[in-house]
Amino acid sequence: MEVECVYEKGVLRPLRRIRLKEKERVIVEVRSSIVNKTKGMLKNYDIDKIIEEIESGVIL
Structure with missing residues (x-):
């Protein structure tokens, strides 16, 4: 599983819900x-x- 997260105030916070126990x-x-x-x-x-x-669409 790959989840994008943000690190704020010492905590790694996922940007979407993660189904974990x-x-x-x-x-x-x-x-x-x-x-x-x-x-x-x-x-x-x-x-x-x-x-x-x-x-x-034309790269010079």
Whole structure:
């Protein structure tokens, strides 16, 4: 099962209901979102041009 969670105030909180028994133990693998991994990669590019290319389906 894969569940997206948010870490707030020292607690990992799932963004949807998880069907587990009370006090059931699980193993959690923490991975960063793709947004965090790619943040800032296009900062030196013209964002309007990038959006235009994506919307047109033609990548220059």
